[in-house]
Amino acid sequence: MSFTDNYQEVSHHHDFDREAARKEVIRVTVILTVITIVELILGFVMMGVHNEFMRHVIKGAICVFMLAKAFYIVAYFMHLKHEVRNLIMTIVVPLGLFIWFIIAFLTDGNSYRNLKNKYDPYHYEQSQIKVEKPAKSDHGSHDAKKEGAIE
Amino acid sequence: MSHEASLHREVVTTHEVHHDEHHGHHHQETFITKYVFSQDHKMIAKQFLITGIIWAIIGGLFSVLFRLQLGYPDQSFPILEDILGSKWAAGGKIQPEFYYALVTMHGTVLVFFVLTAGLSGTFANLLIPLQVGARDMASPLMNMLSYWFFFIASIVMIASLFVQTGPASGGWTAYPPLSALGDASEGSKTGMDLWLVAMALFVVSQLLAGLNYISTILNLRTKGMAMTRLPLTIWALFFTAVLGVLSFPVLFSGFILLLFDRHAGTSFYLSDIFLASTQKALPNEGGSAILYQHLFWFLGHPEVYIILLPAMGMVSEILTTNARKPIFGYMAMVGSMFAIAILAFLVWAHHMFVTGMNPFLGSVFVLLTLLIAVPSAIKVFNWLTTLWRGNLRFTPGMLFAIGFVSFFISGGLTGIFVGNSTIDIHLHDTMFVIAHFHIVMGVASFFGMFAGVYHWFPKMYGRYMNNTLAYIHFWITLIGAYLIFWPMHYEGLAGMPRRYLDVSGWVSFNQFSGLNRFISIVSIIVFAVQLLFVFNFFYSIFKGRRVRTQNPWGSNTLEWTTPINPGHGNWEGEIPEVHRWAYDYGKDGRDFIPQTEPVGKNESSH
C-alpha cells in the first residue's frame, strides 16, 4: 500500500506566462551558444600559443566560461533560479565542498609528480625521452596495446 | 524576472486530506507484504535491525577467531580445522591468508553492514516518520528497495566467504595495488570482485535510503513541527543522510576505477610494480595508489560520522528523557552536529599522513582535524550538563547512553594524538590506532545502538526487553570493552603493529604476550555476553513483558502518541499537531509536557 499516491502536495494554476518563459529559453540558448563559440575560438587560439603561461591564462578563461555555462543551465534550464531561496541554498552550499575537494586532490597530484621526479631520477629521465610518432594508419594496430587490456 | 511569481506553483501539503480517506478502507495484507516485501517503515526498520544483528554476530565471530590467534600464537586448536577445513586452519592454526581475510571482513562487516546499515538503517527508518509526524517515508517503495539492495549486497558478501580463494583480504580499505592485482594474493582474486560488487550494491542501498530520509525530514513534517522543534535524533539522522548522499558516490567512483584496473588493463592506481608471485614486472605506468586512498577516505572519513551521528542523536534523546531535564543547549547541539558534518568532509587525508602524501598538505589536514575537537567537546559538555542534577532513571537504555558518553570521551581524546601528523608517524599502524577508533567509533556507536534498541524496543514490538539480562549485558560490555581496548594503547605506544598475525618474533613485544592473552579472553567473554543480548532480543519479541501504557518512558516526542502497536500509517485518525519543542521535562512543576500540548497562557519560558 502506498500513502504517497494520495498526497496532494502540489496544486497547479496554469496561468503562467508561457510566452515570457519561451523568450527566456531563447535568450539562454543564445547565451550558451555564444559562450560555446567563444570557448572554441579560445581552443583554436591556444593551438598557436606555445608560451606556458599564456596557455594557462587561456585555460583559466575557458574554465570561467565553463562555470558560466553551468550556471545558465542550472539556473534557467533546470529552473533553479526560480525556486525558493532555501532550495537554492541547499543545492549550492554543498557544492562548496568541491573547492577543498579539488584543491587538495590536485595539490597532492602535483606533489606526487615532484616527489617522484626527485626521488626516482630514472623515471624522470625516461619521461623526457622523445619517441618517434608512430605512423597512424586507419587500420592502426592494437600491437601497441598493453598486456591485459580488454579486447 | 517579471514572471518569476507566475512560475511558482502554489503548493499545499495536505497530509490530513488523504489520511482521513485512508482510514475509510481496509488493506488486505498478506504475509509477504507484511513481513517480507513490506513498505511499512517500521517493518523495514526491523528488517535492517535483524539483518544487522546477524551480521554483527558474524563480524564478532571473526574477531574472536583472530583474537585467538593473537592471544595464543603458538597454540593450535584442532577444532578450528574441523570447522574451517585444512586450507584455512591447517593443524588447528589459523593460516596467514585466513587471518588477513578475517581482519578484512571484520572491518567491512562491522563498519558498513552493521554500524551503517544496521544502525542508521534501523533507527532512521523507525524514528524519522514517527518523530516528525508522517505516515511513512516520502517514498515507501524506494525505502523497501533500499533494504533489498542491502539484502542482495549481504548475500554477495556472504557468498564471497565461500569461494575457493577466500574473501577479500587486503584490509577493509582495499588499497591497491594489493586489491587491484589478482595475482598479488589469494584474497585479491574472486573474493575481491565479490567484495566490490557487494559494496557497489551497498552504495545504491545507502543512496536510496539517504534521499528518502532527507526528503521525508524536509517535506513531511507535521503541522507545527518546525525544524527547530525536531528532536535531536532527527537532526542527527538528517546530517547522517546528507553525509551519505554526498560521500558514497565518491567511493563508488573510486571502486569503478579499481574495477577497471582489475579487469580492463588500466593503470589508474598502478605504476612501477614487480610481482613476486609471478616474477613479472607489470607494464602499468602512470597511476597513483595515493589517488585511491584520497577517494576512499573522502567517503571513509564522513563514514565515521555516518556511524557516530545517529548514536549521538539517540543518546541525546535518551539522556534527556531519563534525566527528566530539558536537553542542555539544543541549538548548540544542532550547530555542533552541523559543524561536524561539514568538517567531516574536510579532514579525510588525516588517514594518510604516512602514505606518501605531501607533508605540507598534511599539516593543513592536521589543523582541520583538530578543529573537530571543538564541536565534539560542545556535545560532550552538553550531555554532561544535561545529566547534571537530573532526576536520573537508570533504565538499560539510559545506562548505555551514559556508556556512550564515556567511550566518546576516552576515545575522542586519543583522536587528538593521532590527528597530529608528527605523533602519527610514531603511532600509525599500531595497536594505538586500533584502540582509538574501536573505542570512539566502534564501541561508542554500539552503545548508542544498544541504547536505542532498549529504549525503542517497546515501540517496535509492544513489549519490554528483560531488565536483568540487560543490566548484565551492560556492565560486562562496559567493563569488558575497556579491558579489551585500554591495554592496546600501551601496546601501540610501544610500537606493536596492527594487522600482524604473530608478533612473538620480536623480543620487544614479548612483554605483551600475557596482555594479549588477557585481551583475547575478555573479548571472548564480551562476545558471549552479546549473544545474551541477542537471546534477550528475540525472546522478548515473543515473550517479553507487554507494554500497557502508550508512553512508557514519559517521553515528549511524537512516536509515543501512536497506539502501542501502530499499524501502517502510524496514527489512527489525524496526525497530531506540534506546539512546542521536544524537551519540556520538569517544567512548571510538571514531569513532562508532550510536544502535542499547546503552550499554556501562564507557562514560563525557559
Added chain:
Amino acid sequence: MSHAVPADQKWWSGGKSPFNVEYGKVMMWYFLMSDAFTFGAFLISYGTIRFASNGWPDPNEVFQSFPGLGSGLPLAFVSLMTFILIISSVTMVLAVQAGHAMDKKAVVRNLIWTIIGGIAFLSCQAWEWTHLYHEGAWWGSNPFTNMDGTKASTNFTNFFFTITGFHGFHVFSGVIINIIMLIMTLNNVFERKGHYLMIEKAGLYWHFVDLVWVFVFTCFYLI
C-alpha cells in the same frame, strides 16, 4: 523557549514543503547532487593523475577527425556533439513548459525532438569511440604521444573512455526515461493526473546530463 523561533515561519513550520515543491523533485535534486559527486570524483581523479604526470597528450591531435571529412579538423566533431546536446536540452525545456500549460501536443513534439537529439549524440559518441578504437586507443592502450613528443602513459585513454562512457551511459538512461515519458504522455497518464510533474523531473535529469557534458567537454577536449 531557549531555541530561536524560525525566521521564516511560513515555510519551515511543518505541514508543508519548505521549498514549495513535492518530495519527488526534492529527491531528484539531491540525487543529482550525489551524482555530481560521482562525476566530480571522476573528473578530479583525472585532474589528479594529469597533475601527477610529466606529460599529457594534446587533445587537438587526438580528436581531429570528422566522419566523411577525414582528419585534420580539431574541435570540429565535438562542437557538433556539444550543440546537439544543447539543442536537445532546449527542446526538453520546451517540453517541460508545454507540460505546465497542459499542452499535450507540444509536449509530445518536443519530447520526440529531445529523444532524437539524445540518440544523435549517442551515435556521434559511438562513431568517435569506433574511430579511436581503430586508431589503437582503448582501455589500457594509448597510441598517442604527449604534447612534447615524449611517451604517454595509458591514462589519457583510460580516463577518456571511462568518463565519456559513464556520461554516455547517463545519456542512454536519459533517452530511455524520455521514451517512457513519451509513452506515458501519449497514454494520457499526465492528462488524467492533471499535471506534468514527472516530465519536469525527467527534464532535470536530462539537463544534468547536458551539464556534465559541459565539464567533460572542457576537461577532455579544450584544456
